[in-house]
Amino acid sequence: xxxxxxxxxxxxxxxxxxxxxxxxxxxxxxxxxxxxxxxxxxxxxxxxxxxxxxxxxx
Numbered sequence: 842x843x844x845x846x847x848x849x850x851x852x853x854x855x856x857x858x859x860x861x862x863x864x865x866x867x868x869x870x871x872x873x874x875x876x877x878x879x880x881x882x883x884x885x886x887x888x889x890x891x892x893x894x895x896x897x898x899x
Contacts, residue, residue: 849879 845851856872859865865872 849876852876 852867852872852875855865855867856869856876859869859872
């Protein structure tokens, strides 16, 4: 079975499977790392855009 590794929900679901069932397809540290990295990658541009919007008065 092939796992779609480009979707963040895959890692979240796998991490929940590991937490609840005690078994996941991937390493839980990999799941957690990918989720944290994705969160940072989406958070940084949104913070920058918010700061720019406040300067421009939006």
